[in-house]
Amino acid sequence: MRSINKLFTFSVAIVIAVSGMVTAQTKVKSKASPASEIIPLDPAVRTGKLPNGFTYYIRKNVEPKNRVTLYLANKIGSIMENDDQLGLAHFMEHMGFNGTKNFPKNDLVNYLQKTGVRFGADLNAYTSFDETVYQLPIPSDDPEILKTGIQIMRDWAQDATLDDAEINKERGVVLEEKRLGKGAQQRMQDQYLPMIFNNSRYSNRLPIGTEEVLKNFTPATLRQFYSDWYRPDLQALIVVGDIDVAAMEQTIKAKFSDLKKPAKPRLRTKYSIPLLNKNQFIAVTDKEFPVSVAQIIIKHPESKLITKTDYRNSIVRSLFNQMLGARFADLSKQADPPFLQGGANISAFLAGLDNYSAFVAAKPGEMERGFKAVLTETERVQRFGFTQTELDRAKQSYLTNMESSFKEKDKTPSASFVNEYLRHFLEQEASPGIAYEFNLANTLTGGITLADLNGYSKKYITDVNRDVIIMGPEKDKANLPDEATIEKWISATKQSNVTAYVDQVSDKPLLASKLSGGKVISEAKTAEIGVTELKLSNGIKVILKPTDFKNDEISFTAFSPGGTSLYSDADFQSAAYATTIIRTGGVGEFNSVQLPKLLSGKRVSVNPYIAERSEGISGSTTPKDLETALQLTYLYFTAPRKDAETFKGLIAQQKGGLANRGNDPNSVFADSLSAVLGNYNVRRTGPSIEKLDQINLDRAFDIYKERFADASDFTFVFVGSFDPEKIKPLLEQYLGSLPSISRKEAAKDLGITIPAGKIDKKIYKGQEPKASVRLVFSGDYTYSEKHNNQLDALAEVLTIKLIERLREDEGGVYGVGARASYTKFPKGRYTFNISFGCAPENVEKLISSTLDEINKIRQNGALALDIEKFIAEETRSTETQIKNNGFWLGYLTNQYQNEEDPKQILTYLESLKELTPEFLKATVQYRLSDNFIRMVLLPEK
Structure with missing residues (x-):
């Protein structure tokens, strides 16, 4: 559950922004206006209010198809807490997942996982000062699941069981969530929030609450908060999805009309932050x-x-x-x-x-x-x-x-x-x-x-x-x-001599002359997945996947083997920063100030990149602006711009951002982790001012031109709202004009792998009593769909077990997860990561519990039920992903780069049925054994 407990967010960008304050629609003050000026509610949404005050919104929408999103909104947050309830609005949100009338204890999460709903990713909630909102996206093509989803909303509205034992178990989880927010930002926030909130009630009602209350409140106090505030006149159910609106309205009326209002409801005071008229x-x-x-x-x-x-x-x-x-x-x-x-x-x-x-x-x-x-x-x-x-x-x-x-x-x-x-x-x-x-x-x-x-x-x-x-x-x-x-x-x-702004614009066209272009010399179709493959006369391969998922969206990418792997360690920093330098310098006749202005009013984004084993272009646009996107692509290949002035500014900013990096515990831990996993190769150690000093503008520019000098080994992938026949002339004109020298290149194997054996390393940084744990297993790997499925299934099954044990049973963590990754080139390798944060004194106990859960699978295999949950989750997520342009762009790019069959997606869900408890047992025995790295961030001694 995502609770809004850190009011202000900082990054190196350092913008202070109250979480949840800024909505997508900009708002402006309304004065008294004639009724005719009031903007009406969209007639496509059906709304109503039951006699008990309960509000509902219902809308039919088929994006995505066979899905419905349910929100239960409560006009109650931390601002209404009594002094002995600080943090209980948020705590109550947690308890909605720990037992209701129809779903005792953890049955709710268990049930939803079996329907394909992921806890935390799909099933979620948040608490802020003024509201608590529960969210549940579920399938709508199964009447029983839809019926149960409405029942869950009804249970959340007024039928949480609030069992003493469950409340006491959840204390640890919420305290660990609070622990995650501790650090420099929180310590500073505690000092300045009272001032910017003008010492109003908001100053001492942060949703996460206080440790004193969280540790010591009685279950009766929580029940009183629930009784006072979870009531129909402060609640609304929002239902949007592939549903029958009239039938849903009748269901809501039947289910929610019996919600009870207190005989003497407490006044829901609207608090404010008063203006003090001072600085x-x-x-x-x-x-x-x-x-x-x-x-x-x-x-x-x-x-x-x-x-x-x-x-x-x-x-x-x-x-x-x-x-x-x-x-x-x-x-x-x-x-x-x-x-x-x-x-x-x-x-x-x-x-x-x-x-x-x-x-x-x-x-x-x-x-x-x-x-x-x-x-x-x-x-x-x-x-x-x-x-x-x-x-x-x-x-x-x-x-x-x-x-x-x-x-x-x-x-x-x-x-x-x-x-x-x-x-x-x-x-x-x-x-x-x-x-x-x-x-x-x-x-x-x-x-x-x-x-x-x-x-x-x-x-x-x-x-x-x-x-x-x-x-x-x-x-x-x-x-x-x-x-x-x-x-x-x-x-x-x-009092200074400020001058008027001078708008630096250019009236030149993006391209000064028409390109000669090339020709499509061959065409092949993979009808099963709706893909057309073109070969251009300059050697470029183009993969086209037209879709109707969006009406006004085209996404594309291009890749070619090589990347920074072809350059020495001495040139690495220049190679790694080459595309950043080019992007900040502009392109062709336009510097970095003029180019955005020239493109104003167009939806065009084109960015070159140089990765470790490839270089390429990524972009997004609309059918109307596709030609502009292709012109930019042509210019990034043929007319990169070297700007010494912006280069100086870029390096100065980068150095400034690194000056105090060593003060931040999370940065130190991330850099240390990367160094250990990269066997201390210079390409894997963290950023530094010394590394920035190695960047040479001329060398970076030359490397960039080398990487984009030959388009003959590039593959372009286009996905979105286009007709392949209609865009062929544009592809021939712009991609067909890209330079071709027909060189043969392959990325170099740098031999950088996670070290073998067992490593146990502790990093001491930071003053807060919190620890970060990362456990990493790795090794050689035979890349295949079968092995990939096994690792992915093991990661999800283990995540389920670790949430059950480390979070729900032991109350030692707020979040914990396992993640698998694998590569085919330059050689098959896999990595299996487990990560969580906790109290320093619980590190060893929780690592032992984690290894014990792994050992259970090693000895007995995974539970068939947990594998079923993984398959259900993958099935439901795949059903929606395959209707998304971003998914297809990533999938096709990955399949072509890895030289895999792009039709594999058609049999993916069927291949999951081969997963068995024994397969996962063997996966643990083979993958999670010898090569094991333990890294822990602990407070300074």
């Missing part, structure tokens, strides 16, 4: 935090999306964020960027508030420069606004995205509808349907002016209700700015 400041440091960060948060009253006026304002906000984001992207592409990362936008905050947020992740020792650079962009917008060319591009891009969504209106996945109706129930956000939105967007967007945008910036970028948060490594504490310094920087920027 605030805090600086926090931690020795494990890797970078210096500054964040400005300017809070404003919440926005809603209810009326047409609101919708117009939401478009303005979207355009504002898009244009401001583009300006910050330009800044990051300078030869000497003023920061590692920076940005700003207007978005939802929490509890009745929106915010304008600007952030900077500073280069080491350059906080002032980075902070002022962000402030300068804000000031530039305030003084001069945006340019007409910026606005025109943003409108074009916005309408292109709306058009794409409209074209996919009959292919929209059920999950998208469910999330819309969830927001409609919880936040009263309008949900009129894409046809209505598309028409409204086309009606309103053209009339939006620069004055609208400039007024918007002045409304949100103000000098009151402003919070400034400074974060950094403990060792840099003395050099971080205090409040007076920040105020001085803000004042200096306001």
